[in-house]
Amino acid sequence: MTAESTKRAIRRALVSVYDKSGLEELARGLHAAGVELVSTGSTASRIAAAGVPVTKVEELTGFPECLDGRVKTLHPKVHAGILADLRLDSHRAQLAELGVEPFDLVVVNLYPFRETVASGASPDECVEQIDIGGPSMVRAAAKNHPSVAVVTSPERYADVLAAVQDGGFDLGARKRLAAEAFRHTASYDLAVAGWFAADYAPVDDSPFPEFVGTALERKSTLRYGENPHQPAALYVDGTGAGLAEAQQLHGKEMSFNNYTDTDAARRAAYDHDAPCVAIIKHANPCGIAIGADVAEAHRKAHACDPLSAFGGVIAVNRPVSKELAEQVAEIFTEVIVAPDYEDGALEALARKKNLRVLKAPAAPGQPAEVKPIDGGALLQITDRLQAEGDDPAHWTLATGEALSAAELTELAFAWRACRAVKSNAILLAKDGASVGVGMGQVNRVDSAKLAVERAGEERARGAYAASDAFFPFPDGLEVLTAAGVKAVVQPGGSLRDELVVEAAKKAGVTMYFTGTRHFFH
Numbered sequence: 001m002t003a004e005s006t007k008r009a010i011r012r013a014l015v016s017v018y019d020k021s022g023l024e025e026l027a028r029g030l031h032a033a034g035v036e037l038v039s040t041g042s043t044a045s046r047i048a049a050a051g052v053p054v055t056k057v058e059e060l061t062g063f064p065e066c067l068d069g070r071v072k073t074l075h076p077k078v079h080a081g082i083l084a085d086l087r088l089d090s091h092r093a094q095l096a097e098l099g100v101e102p103f104d105l106v107v108v109n110l111y112p113f114r115e116t117v118a119s120g121a122s123p124d125e126c127v128e129q130i131d132i133g134g135p136s137m138v139r140a141a142a143k144n145h146p147s148v149a150v151v152t153s154p155e156r157y158a159d160v161l162a163a164v165q166d167g168g169f170d171l172g173a174r175k176r177l178a179a180e181a182f183r184h185t186a187s188y189d190l191a192v193a194g195w196f197a198a199d200y201a202p203v204d205d206s207p208f209p210e211f212v213g214t215a216l217e218r219k220s221t222l223r224y225g226e227n228p229h230q231p232a233a234l235y236v237d238g239t240g241a242g243l244a245e246a247q248q249l250h251g252k253e254m255s256f257n258n259y260t261d262t263d264a265a266r267r268a269a270y271d272h273d274a275p276c277v278a279i280i281k282h283a284n285p286c287g288i289a290i291g292a293d294v295a296e297a298h299r300k301a302h303a304c305d306p307l308s309a310f311g312g313v314i315a316v317n318r319p320v321s322k323e324l325a326e327q328v329a330e331i332f333t334e335v336i337v338a339p340d341y342e343d344g345a346l347e348a349l350a351r352k353k354n355l356r357v358l359k360a361p362a363a364p365g366q367p368a369e370v371k372p373i374d375g376g377a378l379l380q381i382t383d384r385l386q387a388e389g390d391d392p393a394h395w396t397l398a399t400g401e402a403l404s405a406a407e408l409t410e411l412a413f414a415w416r417a418c419r420a421v422k423s424n425a426i427l428l429a430k431d432g433a434s435v436g437v438g439m440g441q442v443n444r445v446d447s448a449k450l451a452v453e454r455a456g457e458e459r460a461r462g463a464y465a466a467s468d469a470f471f472p473f474p475d476g477l478e479v480l481t482a483a484g485v486k487a488v489v490q491p492g493g494s495l496r497d498e499l500v501v502e503a504a505k506k507a508g509v510t511m512y513f514t515g516t517r518h519f520f521h
């Protein structure tokens with residue numbers, strides 16, 4: 001069967017929309033093409049006010065819209081007109097017998113439930129905004145796509161007007177419209193079900209509701225995934241925010257690994273209040289620094305490990321200055337992401353053809369994280385340095401001389417920066433910049449060795465060291481004390497804390513316990 005032969009002419013349309021944008025134009029266009037319009041309350045009023053003839057649903061059903069709009073279209077004369085399968089003689093015959101005329105087009109969009117919840121409206125107001133008649137019509141029309149075309153967004157009106165001029169939508173187009181319609185009602189119902197589970201009718205006071213549903217829409221297909229043999233795509237969650245919705249101002253298409261590294265880079269840079277730059281490779285920092293301004297922060301972050309920073313991903317927690325942009329343009333960099341770009345910055349970065357330049361608000365990210373596992377998913381509240389032990393005021397001096405306020409600030413920087421390093425993590429810092437990072441090792445001694453080796457003898461001496469979790473034995477700590485670090489911060493809590501403290505004492509190194517751990521996998 002050709003596409004041409006599957007077209008269904010549009011002669012009668014049912015229009016019931018909350019969002020009235022583009023409605024007049026649509027109505028005029030349909031009328032001009034000879035389409036008869038049937039419509040609900042205020043939609044019909046708008047159409048009539050535009051000078052377009054329209055039949056009110058009430059006239060069709062012989063039943064008034066009632067209960068403050070809770071019942072308008074929920075009537076067999078409407079639903080039989082939508083649901084009759086016009087390929088079947090028996091359905092046609094029943095319609096004739098019942099005096100029901102079929103619809104060829106259904107245009108509906110729903111009450112703004114999500115927006116009402118987001119506005120802080122009362123529970124009763126939110127409940128009232130659960131559309132009942134709308135989804136019923138949308139689902140009915142989508143089911144009956146062999147006979148009916150369904151449209152749920154004003155963005156589709158231009159397609160409708162083109163189709164009416166062209167003999168109607170073909171079956172393929174009606175199927176695609178039906179798929180879009182089912183996505184629309186499914187995501188609407190997820191929002192309602194999620195709100196009931198989390199806010200309106202939770203079964204307990206757990207921060208994790210009994211039901212969590214996310215509707216993801218494909219935004220783009222990526223060249224490939226983590227490796228070239230893995231097909232991949234990017235999906236967005238409909239919030240319109242975050243990295244997935246970042247604006248790309250320049251450069252090549254983002255890759256899968258670009259996204260994961262940029263996510264890690266933003267997480268690292270946004271942990272700090274002062275101007276901060278994080279440079280990431282394979283989801284680990286090869287430099288994090290704060291500075292008087294972002295250009296200084298970048299010089300310090302880059303100096304941590306210039307070899308690894310080659311081909312890195314950079315996140316900045318402030319607008320990018322021209323000075324910073326000039327510096328970045330000198331170094332091969334895959335991606336830079338920032339909340340904004342000052343005058344001249346974008347031009348400087350755009351000199352690099354391949355550098356991807358992203359703009360995304362410096363938001364802290366999702367309040368909860370989801371980790372898929374086989375057969376399900378794990379959810380946890382996002383680690384945002386929110387624990388008491390992340391504040392140096394709550395640290396315990398385990399051994400050595402108490403640090404001055406300035407020195408404590410240095411150690412606190414190391415602690416915050418260490419959180420962005422994959423476990424087991426040891427990070428050495430000096431002057432508000434990482435100088436040696438030991439990441440992702442399966443024992444803490446190797447992480448300590450790596451951090452010291454990366455820092456080099458001179459930078460390790462007098463550095464401030466942070467460990468994301470406790471030292472189970474003194475050996476990891478001894479690697480640091482042998483390198484001459486000035487102070488160490490770690491959670492404490494090991495069975496052998498006494499031995500670890502003893503080793504620090506022997507080396508004359510100050511050690512603080514945070515009581516808080518920052519595993520990151």
Ligand SMILES: NC(=O)c1ncn([C@@H]2O[C@H](COP(=O)(O)O)[C@@H](O)[C@H]2O)c1NC=O
Binds near residue numbers: 133
């Ligand atoms: N109850 C019903 O029968 C019903 N039929 C259509 N609606 C909704 O009413 C709105 C349009 O109403 P109006 O034309 O009065 O502005 C649309 O968002 C549509 O989804 C209904 N409203 C809610 O359920």
